[in-house]
Amino acid sequence: MTVMEQRGAYRPSPPPAWQPRTDPAPLLPDAEPYRVLGTEAAAKADPELLRRLYAHLVRGRRYNTQATALTKQGRLAVYPSSTGQEACEVAAALALQERDWLFPSYRDTLAVVARGVDPVQALTLLRGDWHTGYDPREHRTAPLSTPLATQLPHAVGLAHAARLKGDDVVALAMVGDGGTSEGDFHEALNFAAVWQAPVVFLVQNNGFAISVPLAKQTAAPSLAHKAVGYGMPGRLVDGNDAVAVHEVLTDAVRHARAGGGPTLVEAVTYRIDAHTNADDATRYRGDAEVEAWRDHDPVKLLERELSGRGLLDEDTVTAVREDAEAMAARLRERMNQDAALDPMDLFAHVYAEPTPQLREQQALLRAELAAEAEEGGAR
Amino acid sequence: MTVMEQRGAYRPSPPPAWQPRTDPAPLLPDAEPYRVLGTEAAAKADPELLRRLYAHLVRGRRYNTQATALTKQGRLAVYPSSTGQEACEVAAALALQERDWLFPSYRDTLAVVARGVDPVQALTLLRGDWHTGYDPREHRTAPLSTPLATQLPHAVGLAHAARLKGDDVVALAMVGDGGTSEGDFHEALNFAAVWQAPVVFLVQNNGFAISVPLAKQTAAPSLAHKAVGYGMPGRLVDGNDAVAVHEVLTDAVRHARAGGGPTLVEAVTYRIDAHTNADDATRYRGDAEVEAWRDHDPVKLLERELSGRGLLDEDTVTAVREDAEAMAARLRERMNQDAALDPMDLFAHVYAEPTPQLREQQALLRAELAAEAEEGGAR
Amino acid sequence: MTTVALKPATMAQALTRALRDAMAADPAVHVLGEDVGTLGGVFRVTDGLAEEFGEDRCTDTPLAEAGILGTAVGMAMYGLRPVVEMQFDAFAYPSFEQLASHVAKMRNRTRGKLPLPLTVRIPYGGGIGGVEHHSDSSEAYYMATPGLHVVTPATVADAYGLLRAAIASDDPVVFLEPKRLYWSKDSWNPQDPRPVEPIGRAVVRRTGRSATLITYGPSVPVCLEAAEAARAEGWDLEVVDLRSLVPFDDETVCASVRRTGRAVVVHESGSFGGPGGEIAARVTERCFHHLEAPVLRVAGFDVPYPPPMLERHHLPGVDRILDAVARLQWEAEG
Amino acid sequence: MTTVALKPATMAQALTRALRDAMAADPAVHVLGEDVGTLGGVFRVTDGLAEEFGEDRCTDTPLAEAGILGTAVGMAMYGLRPVVEMQFDAFAYPSFEQLASHVAKMRNRTRGKLPLPLTVRIPYGGGIGGVEHHSDSSEAYYMATPGLHVVTPATVADAYGLLRAAIASDDPVVFLEPKRLYWSKDSWNPQDPRPVEPIGRAVVRRTGRSATLITYGPSVPVCLEAAEAARAEGWDLEVVDLRSLVPFDDETVCASVRRTGRAVVVHESGSFGGPGGEIAARVTERCFHHLEAPVLRVAGFDVPYPPPMLERHHLPGVDRILDAVARLQWEAEG
Numbered sequence A, B: 001m002t003v004m005e006q007r008g009a010y011r012p013s014p015p016p017a018w019q020p021r022t023d024p025a026p027l028l029p030d031a032e033p034y035r036v037l038g039t040e041a042a043a044k045a046d047p048e049l050l051r052r053l054y055a056h057l058v059r060g061r062r063y064n065t066q067a068t069a070l071t072k073q074g075r076l077a078v079y080p081s082s083t084g085q086e087a088c089e090v091a092a093a094l095a096l097q098e099r100d101w102l103f104p105s106y107r108d109t110l111a112v113v114a115r116g117v118d119p120v121q122a123l124t125l126l127r128g129d130w131h132t133g134y135d136p137r138e139h140r141t142a143p144l145s146t147p148l149a150t151q152l153p154h155a156v157g158l159a160h161a162a163r164l165k166g167d168d169v170v171a172l173a174m175v176g177d178g179g180t181s182e183g184d185f186h187e188a189l190n191f192a193a194v195w196q197a198p199v200v201f202l203v204q205n206n207g208f209a210i211s212v213p214l215a216k217q218t219a220a221p222s223l224a225h226k227a228v229g230y231g232m233p234g235r236l237v238d239g240n241d242a243v244a245v246h247e248v249l250t251d252a253v254r255h256a257r258a259g260g261g262p263t264l265v266e267a268v269t270y271r272i273d274a275h276t277n278a279d280d281a282t283r284y285r286g287d288a289e290v291e292a293w294r295d296h297d298p299v300k301l302l303e304r305e306l307s308g309r310g311l312l313d314e315d316t317v318t319a320v321r322e323d324a325e326a327m328a329a330r331l332r333e334r335m336n337q338d339a340a341l342d343p344m345d346l347f348a349h350v351y352a353e354p355t356p357q358l359r360e361q362q363a364l365l366r367a368e369l370a371a372e373a374e375e376g377g378a379r
Numbered sequence C, D: 001m002t003t004v005a006l007k008p009a010t011m012a013q014a015l016t017r018a019l020r021d022a023m024a025a026d027p028a029v030h031v032l033g034e035d036v037g038t039l040g041g042v043f044r045v046t047d048g049l050a051e052e053f054g055e056d057r058c059t060d061t062p063l064a065e066a067g068i069l070g071t072a073v074g075m076a077m078y079g080l081r082p083v084v085e086m087q088f089d090a091f092a093y094p095s096f097e098q099l100a101s102h103v104a105k106m107r108n109r110t111r112g113k114l115p116l117p118l119t120v121r122i123p124y125g126g127g128i129g130g131v132e133h134h135s136d137s138s139e140a141y142y143m144a145t146p147g148l149h150v151v152t153p154a155t156v157a158d159a160y161g162l163l164r165a166a167i168a169s170d171d172p173v174v175f176l177e178p179k180r181l182y183w184s185k186d187s188w189n190p191q192d193p194r195p196v197e198p199i200g201r202a203v204v205r206r207t208g209r210s211a212t213l214i215t216y217g218p219s220v221p222v223c224l225e226a227a228e229a230a231r232a233e234g235w236d237l238e239v240v241d242l243r244s245l246v247p248f249d250d251e252t253v254c255a256s257v258r259r260t261g262r263a264v265v266v267h268e269s270g271s272f273g274g275p276g277g278e279i280a281a282r283v284t285e286r287c288f289h290h291l292e293a294p295v296l297r298v299a300g301f302d303v304p305y306p307p308p309m310l311e312r313h314h315l316p317g318v319d320r321i322l323d324a325v326a327r328l329q330w331e332a333e334g
């Protein structure tokens, strides 16, 4: 057929088999962060849940101040405080069932504790002795992850594996606004969506990655808008509204458990403290900004709601505070005891069985320690 | 102030300073790939441009078949054919000004040639002798990139540098549908958007990453929907409609040059040939699918438009074909000459100056070559 | 006892068989990677597995190596035994952070609570006419990362045995497959594969008295050839195939070198900072007074892997090995 | 000739000064990385640069190391001289593919047409009580990657001189900054910094006759201390500071070892597959008949870097070095 003969055959057509695979509209987040506190929806919230969240928030705040104090006393090597972000931390833990898995980042000790891990064990890594103090399998809580966003594919793989095994398990993975820029964030979300893995990604957008403000991190309308690019729903929530975060996460977990696949949740919050005790936040942000956020404090917001609705009497407040103080006192006391470490443990868990090479090095250290002990004894 | 006293102070409020940074609506792609051929818009297209595109497409197709034939004759180590994707290849090259930069992937030899690089030089890498045969600076064309998506941050960095220097330069970077899953894709787009770098990302969605179909690669409504997550516009275009791709890319380049920042373009197309000459596509896809796409062939689509509008006579067709044949004949002839390689070149460009270590190895090889030559001479 | 006729098989076939047997034996074994499903892998090593075990057991992933290894970590955390395929050596690099910061460290940082029984299969090395980025020898990176086992077969039988051992290991194993040996054939009895030996033993492939060639993977056949050629020069060379780079079998290697008094390490990886430095150093530390000459190294040059047309000059061949043997200070004997 | 009073400065300050002087001297020099702008870097090495040269010259990037290095490649392609800061050693791993497949190879794969004059600054090593992933010694990876230069200062003056040389180099340089020496002070004249020497020369930090300690970076002060302590045992140790791992200064090192006849390589990186293997092997190859004993290695253990409370047991200290010196077969002398 010559070109000229094709004339009659001319039929414009779209590319074969073209069809958008998902309707983008329901995947897009709302323009404003979802809020419950102070809105009509708050009236419908279960008072029991509100009180439970409140007690957790107060405890959480106290935990943060106590841990920060412990760094000053040299009992913790470093502490990345989640003061101001307690609503996210607590909601993440409470949204999960016992059989579910939590994948925290280094800032999420509080979520780990709220999940039921012993507070001292949860601080073991940051204390500078053993690495992950708790048993991840026992608590279905992955080790705190320091390399940013690297824990996200782990969460996807675990959730996928559970689903393949027919287990009714959801994974919730936490990451910061800065962490969303890493390639691992992208790859994890994509795998999750393609596999429809039961996983919930919670981005705590606290405005900063150390000193770098969000505007230098992304130009997106919101971080939640990234979801549509993977074909999963993106949800935007006021991260200081504990009830709202809890609701959004609980929904996302339920959705994932029901086979609906992953969700990306962006919680808009603020890091009130410096990045860690070693950081000086005055180098990169002003007081006014911090003060504005102090007024939008997660504990205060919930307190106001509870008081406004007459759900909080002085006795409850006192009891909650006393409970938090007692927790802090126990933590202080236990952290003031030196950790007992055996240097020979350096070799114990590199492999299931130490290699012959490691055994040689083990022998070297053993001899050195013996010599040290002898010297110490001789003195 | 006690909790109770806060009662009166209760004011619900959104998180401080919350505002979406960009309006998402204009960033979202249309639901259907943009098309010109066969639509009313085609009537408005410049006939000169149509004819130019046509000549390029015919040449491009011939180039692809010739290069594939050269693999069978052992004159090329490998050739990833862009047959079926010529519209994207050609449009990418033609959308750029001379001062702009092209960042091709390993499949984009044709774009490199259409940009004006000598066809033999463009094939040097795939021929298996020197690596990048052409001078990237001279042609403002980066080397073909084999590690997927790794060229995208390069394009961003170069465009950013040009802008910092005040130069009016745009970078266009090409990547496949599979490549969009890599972390480097994510990081590059994010940097580009944050820096508002003058760069255009062209994703050729040809349906497959080797054997893996798009449905296993992403669950997104379209790849263009990823753009909103970075805060840049996403455009969806029929990749076999040369006029449409050319228009969309030209717009994106103009937008970037004017300081409007990056654009993500997804061109929906199809890889008619196997992944490379070494691949057997029948293992993972059926004939029917390929046939459907043959009917939506970029050369045919444009040919039909031109004929339909009486813009193509037999003479032009013959001239274009003869020109393509002549190009192929020259290519065949030149590629049939053995490349002259000097083994000592192994050491020439590892560093500006060879290290002492390399000089020792150089001496070793020189001695070996001398011994070989002597033996050869002795025989 | 019935004797089964030995059948020739390629290394690729033996690897496929090992995967198949491991998957059949243990439902926790899952294969994942790029093109491993329908296509059966670009080297066809996973051929037929998706068909036999389903796509949930042999899964085509999205194209993202950090994602592949990262999700495999999560799968292993849940009790599976993932076997990851990286398509080519250089394409494993995007997963380097997952490998170095998690795969290698997870057992240790959880004090044994979270071992990661996963295998990372990486086709490596050159000699197959690959274009750039398709022929890297990356074993030095993995050797320098405590917490990983690193093994590489040189024979068809070892390909089977070592891969079964790697999958059975409770530790992560980087399993390096010499690309240019994929199609090497050997008589091998697939009905009666050798029992799974634990990882970590070298093997003497050829005994000899003059000097020891210490080698592994793709360079083993080259060394055996060199040993044959050396007979003409009056040298009787011993060839040790390391098989396992981590753990390292000092015992077998040093026993050989103490016997011969001379050694050359041969590999195609670059010389500087490559495996040969470690091997030469540790052999020297242990056998110093048995050595008549320094342990020499014959390796790839310290250049990016060259294009196909030049690779024969880069790869350590018989002549270069014999030249090194000739430099082992034989005059000292007289 | 006026003599300027020497002022004490820290290594961090000298590095800042080098960056500042390089940026002032050449508008093509751009600094980029995480927190390098407003904050001045977590170690404050880029302190003041954004203020002085503007955010376009000293740029806070999004948090993505492959993106940082990858865009730096593009900037270098356009003629800039990017200086990238990685925040900690282990956080450079996400950029490994860009480093190995592009940074190291671009000059070669374009046959010299596209050199990449970029510097990657990486704070490395332990000894500062860092939690996990903050104390890796990653030099073995970079040494095994042809196309990179790898340098590391041990003194305040070298920090300045080597960083200027790295930035001036037309090749990519991995510039390893010993974290625990950031606050080490030295008398140094910032008004008259030593001229920029090309990269690649080791230096004898202390002369001695008994044995040579070959070392670099954070272990240099430890070796000098060990050498002082060794006097009590009757050993007069020479200390060679390599400064440049690639290129390697065989000349200086071998001259020393030939003189002393004995050598110990000291580094805090793991031993197996670490730099010491290469160093010991090449010294032995070149100085075999001068050696009274095998070249020994004192290094970190082959374990993931330990938590702060245990790191003193891991790091090579004076005692461990002296123990190794004691094993250098002194009886052979008598």
Ligand SMILES: Cc1ncc(C[n+]2csc(CCOP(=O)(O)OP(=O)(O)O)c2C)c(N)n1
Pocket (backbone or CB within 6 Å): A107, A146, A147, A148, A175, A176, A177, A178, A179, A180, A206, A208, A209, A210, A271, A275, D034, D063, D087, D091, D094
């Ligand atoms: C891969 C990687 N790069 C860099 C770092 C160093 N680092 C630790 S925390 C941090 C900022 C993280 O910001 P974000 O993700 O927003 O979490 P946030 O600290 O605000 O909770 C950086 C850069 C790291 N831990 N991992």
Ligand SMILES: Cc1ncc(C[n+]2csc(CCOP(=O)(O)OP(=O)(O)O)c2C)c(N)n1
Pocket (backbone or CB within 6 Å): B107, B146, B147, B148, B175, B176, B177, B178, B179, B180, B206, B208, B209, B210, B271, B275, C034, C063, C087, C091, C094
């Ligand atoms: C980082 C990396 N991983 C894997 C590969 C091997 N590989 C080469 S091409 C290809 C498929 C690419 O698919 P796509 O991006 O859709 O491009 P296309 O081949 O369709 O043009 C793969 C997996 C590679 N080159 N780089």
Ligand SMILES: [Mg+2]
Pocket (backbone or CB within 6 Å): A176, A177, A178, A204, A205, A206, A207, A208, A209, A210
């Ligand atoms: Mg943050």
Ligand SMILES: [Mg+2]
Pocket (backbone or CB within 6 Å): B176, B177, B178, B204, B205, B206, B207, B208, B209, B210
């Ligand atoms: Mg494709």
